[in-house]
Amino acid sequence: MRDTPTALPRVSLQQKLFRLWDSDIAYSFRQSPVTMAAGFVVLLILIGAVFAPLLATQNPFDPSGLNLMDGKTAPMAVNEFTQNSYLLGTDDQGRDILSTILYGSRASLLVGFAAVGLAMLIGVTLGLIAGYRGGIVDSIIMRIADIQLTFPSILVAMLIFGVFRGVLPVQSHATLAVPVLILAIGFSDWPQYARTVRGVTMVERNKEYVQAARVIGLAPLTIMIRHVLPNVLGPVLVIGTLGLALAIIAEATLSYLGVGVPPTQPSLGTLIRVGQEYIASGEWWILFFPSLTLLALALSVNLLGDWLRDALNPKLR
Amino acid sequence: MLAFVLRRLFQAILVMLVVALVSFSLFRFVGDPISVMVGQEATQEDRERMRQELGLDQPFPVQFAAYVGRIVQGEFGISYRVGRPVIDLILERLPATLELAFCAAIFALVFGVGFGVFTALRRARFSSKAIMTFSLIGVSLPTFLIGIGLIYLFSVELKWLPSFGRGQVTDLGFWTTGFLTLSGLKSMVLPAITLGLFQMTLIMRLVRSEMLEVLRTDYIKFARARGLSDRAVHFGHALKNTLIPVITIMGIKLGSLVAFAIITETVFQWPGVGFLFIASVQSVDIPLMATYLLLVALFFVTINLIVDMLYFIVDPRLKSGVALARH
Numbered sequence: 001m002r003d004t005p006t007a008l009p010r011v012s013l014q015q016k017l018f019r020l021w022d023s024d025i026a027y028s029f030r031q032s033p034v035t036m037a038a039g040f041v042v043l044l045i046l047i048g049a050v051f052a053p054l055l056a057t058q059n060p061f062d063p064s065g066l067n068l069m070d071g072k073t074a075p076m077a078v079n080e081f082t083q084n085s086y087l088l089g090t091d092d093q094g095r096d097i098l099s100t101i102l103y104g105s106r107a108s109l110l111v112g113f114a115a116v117g118l119a120m121l122i123g124v125t126l127g128l129i130a131g132y133r134g135g136i137v138d139s140i141i142m143r144i145a146d147i148q149l150t151f152p153s154i155l156v157a158m159l160i161f162g163v164f165r166g167v168l169p170v171q172s173h174a175t176l177a178v179p180v181l182i183l184a185i186g187f188s189d190w191p192q193y194a195r196t197v198r199g200v201t202m203v204e205r206n207k208e209y210v211q212a213a214r215v216i217g218l219a220p221l222t223i224m225i226r227h228v229l230p231n232v233l234g235p236v237l238v239i240g241t242l243g244l245a246l247a248i249i250a251e252a253t254l255s256y257l258g259v260g261v262p263p264t265q266p267s268l269g270t271l272i273r274v275g276q277e278y279i280a281s282g283e284w285w286i287l288f289f290p291s292l293t294l295l296a297l298a299l300s301v302n303l304l305g306d307w308l309r310d311a312l313n314p315k316l317r
Numbered sequence: 318m319l320a321f322v323l324r325r326l327f328q329a330i331l332v333m334l335v336v337a338l339v340s341f342s343l344f345r346f347v348g349d350p351i352s353v354m355v356g357q358e359a360t361q362e363d364r365e366r367m368r369q370e371l372g373l374d375q376p377f378p379v380q381f382a383a384y385v386g387r388i389v390q391g392e393f394g395i396s397y398r399v400g401r402p403v404i405d406l407i408l409e410r411l412p413a414t415l416e417l418a419f420c421a422a423i424f425a426l427v428f429g430v431g432f433g434v435f436t437a438l439r440r441a442r443f444s445s446k447a448i449m450t451f452s453l454i455g456v457s458l459p460t461f462l463i464g465i466g467l468i469y470l471f472s473v474e475l476k477w478l479p480s481f482g483r484g485q486v487t488d489l490g491f492w493t494t495g496f497l498t499l500s501g502l503k504s505m506v507l508p509a510i511t512l513g514l515f516q517m518t519l520i521m522r523l524v525r526s527e528m529l530e531v532l533r534t535d536y537i538k539f540a541r542a543r544g545l546s547d548r549a550v551h552f553g554h555a556l557k558n559t560l561i562p563v564i565t566i567m568g569i570k571l572g573s574l575v576a577f578a579i580i581t582e583t584v585f586q587w588p589g590v591g592f593l594f595i596a597s598v599q600s601v602d603i604p605l606m607a608t609y610l611l612l613v614a615l616f617f618v619t620i621n622l623i624v625d626m627l628y629f630i631v632d633p634r635l636k637s638g639v640a641l642a643r644h
Contacts, residue, residue: 150617152576162598166347192594249459256461257583259598
């Protein structure tokens with residue numbers, strides 16, 4: 001918005017908010033209780049994750065703050081040794097489950113958002129180029145996307161993760177796990193965006209406003225970014241939201257399988273992996289609450305995605 | 318038809334070559350193969366000589382051609398982790414994965430089509446609505462959570478079914494099967510449901526929407542007008558036409574069964590190829606990863622080919638379309 005001429009009447013923040021509240025999308029949001037509930041859940045987990053250090057009663061991954069005597073306390077029960085009580089109980093190390101979930105959602109959401117961002121960046125760029133240029137460039141990009149789409153993305157992510165492990169020195173595996181995971185999931189998901197963006201771009205390319213832009217001598221890059229890109233953002237946003245749910249699940253799955261983040265900075269998937277060990281011995285809460293959080297998060301993001309798809313589709317209005 | 322098959326075959330070979338290139342690059346560029354093979358005390362000359370013997374000083378295309386030549390002959394290299402030929406390791410564990418995927422596919426198909434038809438025909442029933450809602454939750458549930466949930470319910474609480482392993486298996490020489498013993502069959506139930514559940518919901522939703530569409534068409538009305546029984550109309554006319562898209566989706570999704578088998582096998586400690594693959598990723602066992610990639614690609618490409626062929630058999634319109642084009 002840097003190059004907006006100053007002569008335009010300035011819109012106050014209040015007016016902007018009112019416009020947002022009055023828009024069609026906000027209206028359809030207010031009309032759907034399920035969507036509002038989903039939005040509330042996502043917001044709640046998001047706030048919990050962002051402000052985890054402030055909200056959590058302890059830093060569960062700082063060994064000095066833990067008391068082993070607190071271990072395996074049931075939710076809401078009083079520990080027989082320390083007389084402490086925890087809302088969601090503790091694990092075998094005496095970590096407060098609520099705190100581990102707050103920190104765990106942090107890792108899950110960080111990887112999820114960053115991976116979707118990366119997939120979007122690669123997919124939209126390649127899709128724009130393929131759709132706008134056409135010809136051989138288009139064929140090459142799309143064949144690569146086709147081949148990658150033959151494989152389930154989780155498999156591609158695992159392979160990329162394995163390759164990075166082989167390339168990077170062993171001592172950096174733990175510290176670089178999160179960036180590697182983001183790259184792995186991001187790279188495994190780009191073809192979807194590329195396909196959609198290419199399709200829309202091919203339609204937009206032949207419209208008059210693009211031809212006009214071309215006639216006045218704008219560079220292809222400028223046309224792609226300033227004129228075509230805004231028109232492909234709608235579908236990209238929908239795929240992105242649904243993709244966020246998939247990325248969160250992918251991250252949880254990889255961490256659960258032991259090819260994700262290390263136990264020292266766990267995500268929800270790692271917590272579930274750890275919790276599964278206590279499934280037979282009766283400490284159900286170690287497994288149950290992280291699973292419930294993951295489930296609520298994935299389901300809510302999915303519902304938001306579905307709603308967004310319908311809200312942005314004028315045919316359904 | 319022949320031209321179509323040849324074109325598809327050509328595409329399939331192209332895909333396989335690209336995948337071989339990726340898997341060769343894994344070998345060549347991830348870690349130094351020489352330092353993996355020789356010890357710490359090897360001299361520079363030893364390394365150079367070995368490099369020459371293995372042909373690693375040759376240009377990239379020559380090396381790649383040699384690699385393709387080797388894999389065509391069934392030489393996939395030796396596992397860094399276990400020190401045995403990777404192809405042996407994979408073949409040993411393949412029966413477990415194939416039996417699991419087979420049972421999951423059967424489960425998905427039978428229950429998916431069954432529930433799909435039921436919810437389409439009895440749309441207003443409470444049970445139909447319950448199934449649809451359940452399927453929506455099933456789609457957003459990660460596979461491993463389904464597995465853990467089933468273990469908790471049926472193994473920990475009810476103690477009906479085992480929670481891990483394959484049970485007792487019978488060795489048939491070239492194949493180990495869990496189908497011949499009671500414990501083997503019991504061990505199959507939970508993993509097969511876990512693996513098949515997602516595909517089941519997918520098939521169910523597909524069958525339902527296709528069925529609803531087909532039931533509105535004219536030929537169904539005429540079939541009813543001819544006085545055919547409900548059963549004949551629903552299953553003889555409607556269901557048959559619903560199955561075309563189901564075959565396509567099932568074919569494509571059979572591939573993802575293999576990928577999700579990795580997750581299911583880890584949850585249930587099922588001694589299959591996926592479990593092996595996860596271990597190889599954790600320990601960066603490149604030969605195994607590369608071979609797994611190749612085999613999965615081969616599997617996917619073959620399935621896609623078969624699905625394309627099936628199209629012709631199931632949908633007579635395609636045959637005549639090609640025939641028209643030829644004349």
